[in-house]
Amino acid sequence: MDLFTLHFTKNEPLYQQLYHYIKINIEDGTLKPHEKLPSKRKLSDYLNLSQNTIQSAYNQLLDEGYLYSKERSGYYVEKIDWFMTPIEKKDISIETKKTKNYSYDFDFNSIDTSEFPKKEFAKAYKDAIDEVSLFETTGSPQGLYSLRESISRYLLSSRGVDTSPENIVISSGTEYLYDLLIRLLPKKTVYGIENPGYAKIGLLFRENKLSHVPVPIQDNGIEIEDLNENEIDCISISPSHQFPTGILYPISKRYELLKWATQKNSWIIEDDYDSEFRYSGKPIPALKGLDKSDRVIYLGSFSKSFSPALRISYLVLPDSLMLRYLDLAHFFVCPVPSLTQRVFQQFMDNGNFTKHLNKMRSLYGRKREHLISELLKTKFPLSFLGTEAGLHLHIRLHTEIKERILVEKALNNDCKVYGITDYYYNNMNPHKTAELLLGYGNLSEVQITEGVQKLKEAWKDCF
Ligand SMILES: Cc1ncc(COP(=O)(O)O)c(C=O)c1O
Structure with a gap:
């Protein structure tokens, strides 16, 4: 008892x-x-x-x-x-993976939310909730037709891409878009990825046990010779603002690539992730806009231009891949809720998205200039590499000191900057130069000034 x-x-x-x-x-x-x-x-x-x-x-x-x-x-x-016989519990808590927070983090993935259009967005949500039919079914696997129409209008006016809503598939980010593409392309496809590049893409190919080859980035992007030598069938590139170097593929390289894809019947995946933010010269039209042979798979995202939390991105598929998609479409459900899609569609249609973009372009443009001028004041021996677009700067420091040491010294002074080596395939950087990425999207001008001061203190014995 x-x-x-x-x-x-x-x-x-x-x-x-x-x-x-x-x-x-x-x-x-x-x-x-x-x-x-x-x-x-x-x-x-x-x-x-x-x-x-x-x-x-x-x-x-x-x-x-x-x-x-x-x-x-x-x-x-x-x-x-x-x-x-109880099984031993494994520690799978996210807590254990928590990374340290730094007072000054030049993160290039976060955006500025100070101008987030809360009122307009709340109104669009309220209107969408009133439309109860949105809750009846999972909706089209390709995404709401009306949002695809808005995206096709936007692509024509801002990226020079003439496509129809029928060729657009809406999904929830790079992972989902690539997952989908992998199913549409033959299993034996040899993929090429930019090196350095967006690490997620290489990981996705590796996880899916697909043949993939890192292709070095030169001054004008990748070389066609490298594609031929490695018998690449599908190359993934970010030609309007190469990630992470910031290189812009010149028009001659764009035509060379299109010629290669047409002659070899190969594919080009164009990742146009942050093309909205270009600060000098005219906006560069997307490669897809020049594609007369329908060999370019266009990948667009609202993560930088609006919010990474919204999880809306999309593919523009060439007709032949679209037919393959339609064969398989009964397997798919669009992962973006219809409600979210309707809200964003209204937001695009009533001009609020363009208004927001214009506001953010000048806000990020001011931050970019401020960061450049603060860095110049330090008299660090540096050159700017990719500065004309996007939400981060790519700089080279002319020093014997290793990139890793510069990053560590900054971290020890409560300031996070990102070494480019992390974006090389298997972290194998063939260059000895120290190159860093400094994002400014989420930092105020005051924080930028203070952050650069932190770098100056951290690197006082380095130059
Ligand atoms: C190179 C690159 N591609 C694509 C994306 C878009 O990512 P997602 O749509 O998965 O948020 C990002 C991040 O913004 C990026 O840095």
């Missing part, structure tokens, strides 16, 4: 608390198989509960097979072997 030292709470019916208590004691082996439980009368006196309460708890344990009863004898613990 010692066992039943139970403290009842007010939150749960008494019989359930008793049921849980006995169940746990059976599972952890405290109550042994075939052990007799106290009679209802004894337990009711001891715990000061009604016999009905005890009966209800025993009944539930009987129903679930934790107890068995013997006529005129009482209730006994069932023998349930597998409870006796």
Whole structure:
């Protein structure tokens, strides 16, 4: 009877608390198989509960097979072997992976939310919620037709891409878009990825056990020779603002690539991730806009231009791949909720998206200039490499000191900057130069000034 030292709470019916208590004691082996439980009368006196309460708890344990009863004898613990050898718990908590926060983080993936159009977005949500039909089904696997129409209008006016809503597939980010593409292209496809490049893409190919080859980035992007030598069937590039170097593929290289793809019947995946933010000269039209042979798969995202949290991105598929997609479409469900899609469609259609983009372009443009001028004031021996677009600067520091040491010194002074080596395939950087990426999207001008000051202190003995 010692066992039943139970403290009842007010939150749960008494019989359930008793049921849980006995169940746990059976599972952890405290109550042994075939052990007799106290009679209802004894337990009711001891715990000061009604016999009905005890009966209800025993009944539930009987129903679930934790107890068995013997006529005129009482209730006994069932023998349930597998409870006796609990599996060792693995630590899968995200807590353990938490990274350190730095007061000054030149992160190039985050955006400025100070100008987030809360009022307009809330209104678009309210209007969409009123449209209850959005909640009836999962919607088209390709995404809402009306959003695809808005995207096709936007692509024509801002990226020079003439496509129809029928060729657009909406999804939830790079992982989903590439997952989809991998299913559409033959399994034996040899993929090429830019080196340095967006690390996620190489990882996706590796995880899916697909042939892939890193292709070096030269001053004007990748070389066609490298594509031919490695018998690449599909090359993934970011020609309008190469990630991470910031290089712009010149028009001659764009035509060379299109010629290569047309002659070889190969594919080009064009990742146009942050093309909206170009600060000097005219916006560069997308490669897809020049593609007369339908060999370019265009990949667009609203992660930089609006919010990475919205998870809206899309593919523009060439007709032949679109037909393959339609064959498989019954397998797919668009991962972006129809409600979110409708909200963003309204946001695009009523001009709020363009207004927001224009505001953000000048805000990021000011931050970019401020960061450049603060870095110049330090007199660091540096050159700017990719500065004309996007939300980060790419700089080279002319020093013997290793990139890794410069990053570490900055981290030790509470300031995070990013070495370009991390974006080389397998972290194999063939160059000895120290090159860093400094994002400015999420830092205020004051934080930029203070962050650069931190770098100056951190690197005072380096130059
Ligand atoms: C090179 C590159 N491609 C694509 C994306 C878009 O990513 P996603 O649509 O998965 O948020 C990003 C991040 O903004 C990026 O840096």
